[in-house]
Amino acid sequence: MKSKFIYPILPLIIISLALEILVKTNFFPSYLVPAPSQVFKVLSFENLSLWKALGQTSLASILGFTISLVLGVLFAILLSTSKLIEKVFYPYAVFFQTVPIIAIAPLLVIWLGYGLPTIVASSIIVSIFPVIANTLTGLRSTEKPLLDLFRLYSANPKDTLLKLKLPFALPSVLVGARISSGLAVIGAIVGEFIAGGGIGEVVNVSRTQQRVDIVFAAVFLAALLGLAFFLLIDFISKATLKAWHASER
Amino acid sequence: MVSANQINLENVQKKFSSDQSLVLDNINLNIPFGEFLTILGPSGCGKSTLLRMIAGLETPTNGQVLVPINTNEMGFVFQEAHLLPWRNVFENVVLPQELKNNVNQLSVDEALKKFDILDAKNKYPHELSGGMKMRASLARALVNKPKLLLLDEPFSALDEIIRQKLCEELRSLWEREKITVVFVTHSLQEATFLSERVIVLSKKPGKIIFDEKLNLPQIRTKKLYSSLEFIELTEKIYNFMQGARYEK
Ligand SMILES: Nc1ncnc2c1ncn2[C@@H]1O[C@H](COP(=O)(O)OP(=O)(O)OP(=O)(O)O)[C@@H](O)[C@H]1O
Numbered sequence: 102m103k104s105k106f107i108y109p110i111l112p113l114i115i116i117s118l119a120l121e122i123l124v125k126t127n128f129f130p131s132y133l134v135p136a137p138s139q140v141f142k143v144l145s146f147e148n149l150s151l152w153k154a155l156g157q158t159s160l161a162s163i164l165g166f167t168i169s170l171v172l173g174v175l176f177a178i179l180l181s182t183s184k185l186i187e188k189v190f191y192p193y194a195v196f197f198q199t200v201p202i203i204a205i206a207p208l209l210v211i212w213l214g215y216g217l218p219t220i221v222a223s224s225i226i227v228s229i230f231p232v233i234a235n236t237l238t239g240l241r242s243t244e245k246p247l248l249d250l251f252r253l254y255s256a257n258p259k260d261t262l263l264k265l266k267l268p269f270a271l272p273s274v275l276v277g278a279r280i281s282s283g284l285a286v287i288g289a290i291v292g293e294f295i296a297g298g299g300i301g302e303v304v305n306v307s308r309t310q311q312r313v314d315i316v317f318a319a320v321f322l323a324a325l326l327g328l329a330f331f332l333l334i335d336f337i338s339k340a341t342l343k344a345w346h347a348s349e350r
Numbered sequence: 351m352v353s354a355n356q357i358n359l360e361n362v363q364k365k366f367s368s369d370q371s372l373v374l375d376n377i378n379l380n381i382p383f384g385e386f387l388t389i390l391g392p393s394g395c396g397k398s399t400l401l402r403m404i405a406g407l408e409t410p411t412n413g414q415v416l417v418p419i420n421t422n423e424m425g426f427v428f429q430e431a432h433l434l435p436w437r438n439v440f441e442n443v444v445l446p447q448e449l450k451n452n453v454n455q456l457s458v459d460e461a462l463k464k465f466d467i468l469d470a471k472n473k474y475p476h477e478l479s480g481g482m483k484m485r486a487s488l489a490r491a492l493v494n495k496p497k498l499l500l501l502d503e504p505f506s507a508l509d510e511i512i513r514q515k516l517c518e519e520l521r522s523l524w525e526r527e528k529i530t531v532v533f534v535t536h537s538l539q540e541a542t543f544l545s546e547r548v549i550v551l552s553k554k555p556g557k558i559i560f561d562e563k564l565n566l567p568q569i570r571t572k573k574l575y576s577s578l579e580f581i582e583l584t585e586k587i588y589n590f591m592q593g594a595r596y597e598k
């Protein structure tokens with residue numbers, strides 16, 4: 102179990118060591134690439150505000166992801182109710198996939214102001230599509246004979262949804278959730294670039310001050326956050342599947 | 351001719367809108383309540399379609415299908431068990447009652463007992479063999495005490511031994527309860543062993559080319575297979591089926 106984590110950390114250690122030597126021997130100038138020890142120093146003591154930023158970004162990502170999940174599933178259920186509704190509204194779902202968030206983030210600031218709402222909205226816009234698309238695929242994967250059986254027993258639409266279609270869709274919903282968890286972090290950081298706060302602002306400000314060490318530290322934290330988030334959702338989805346979908350055991 | 355205690359199909363034709371070719375043609379069929387009827391015929395001739403029409407899952411393009419039985423009083427079993435994987439055997443079998451809001455644990459246990467799967471009631475589908483899954487599926491079809499049991503090649507995915515065992519159990523269930531059974535199969539042996547009456551459909555578009563009551567003993571065991579009357583009957587139906595395959 103432990104060795105599973107050692108393997109990916111190994112290259113990190115080797116590259117860090119190599120980089121440390123290259124920077125300390127002035128092979129790379131330290132204003133372009135910071136020495137890993139310097140990044141580590143920024144992370145550990147100097148800058149409490151960096152950790153505060155991580156907290157803000159985490160909160161925005163979790164909010165964005167949760168709302169994406171709930172709205173995405175509800176939207177997919179709506180789309181799945183009729184072919185016509187799907188034809189009319191699915192293109193708007195694709196819009197979330199294709200919209201350049203950088204271009205509309207300033208609009209979000211105008212509508213929602215500087216602060217959390219804009220950042221969460223940006224996170225939602227970036228992360229909602231995989232939930233919609235995967236849930237919809239899942240809702241369509243119900244075994245046909247079982248749909249017939251529910252029809253035969255004149256099951257009402259609510260039972261058909263809750264006792265048949267949604268459970269059948271659950272594995273797909275969780276695939277969507279896993280993809281969207283990483284995207285929610287990216288969306289939040291992009292939002293922070295424009296609306297301020299969190300890791301996005303730290304990167305943006307440090308960049309203008311030529312503090313590559315802080316930029317590196319912030320990017321490193323952002324990557325860790327994305328990874329932690331992904332692993333958390335992965336863990337939750339495996340646990341859920343185990344309980345609901347006993348065949349996964 | 352039409353009465354309240356029989357299923358009646360009159361001049362039934364079926365086309366699917368997606369492809370306009372006839373699937374079933376000129377089907378006239380009376381099934382008195384309490385009969386065990388088996389439908390034989392080559393692949394793609396419309397057996398499943400006919401069964402689904404009786405269940406009300408398809409509507410005829412022309413003609414009339416009169417089934418004076420509420421769909422709630424029907425049981426349907428498919429080629430595969432189609433259990434819900436996140437529910438254990440008991441929860442799967444109780445489903446039809448749950449959907450009607452009249453759960454009765456005792457009658458669930460009774461249905462489980464009929465197909466000898468009570469011991470596995472807390473197991474999940476992935477923990478069951480193919481035969482046990484089919485037993486659960488049969489129990490689910492019986493839990494509402496249906497008047498009509500519709501079975502679409504339910505045993506075709508099972509091995510010979512289990513298939514024979516389930517045939518015997520289904521037959522003795524019918525002997526005890528005399529519910530109406532319409533059974534679709536590819537297997538001539540299965541058809542003759544199980545039923546009171548056999549119809550054979552021609553290849554697509556399916557028409558009834560053979561319709562006969564079988565003159566076999568009520569109580570049926572494995573010995574039946576080696577009896578002269580059984581062999582003669584299967585021979586006769588076999589010849590009709592061969593005709594169905596090659597003649598238009
Ligand atoms: N929903 C559908 N839409 C269009 N065509 C269909 C549909 N269902 C069945 N068919 C066609 O109707 C014909 C009869 O199908 P059906 O499943 O009733 O045959 P079958 O006798 O049960 O065959 P098998 O023995 O292979 O199960 C086939 O040609 C099939 O392609």
Ligand SMILES: [Mg+2]
Binds near residue numbers: 397399
């Ligand atoms: Mg069929």
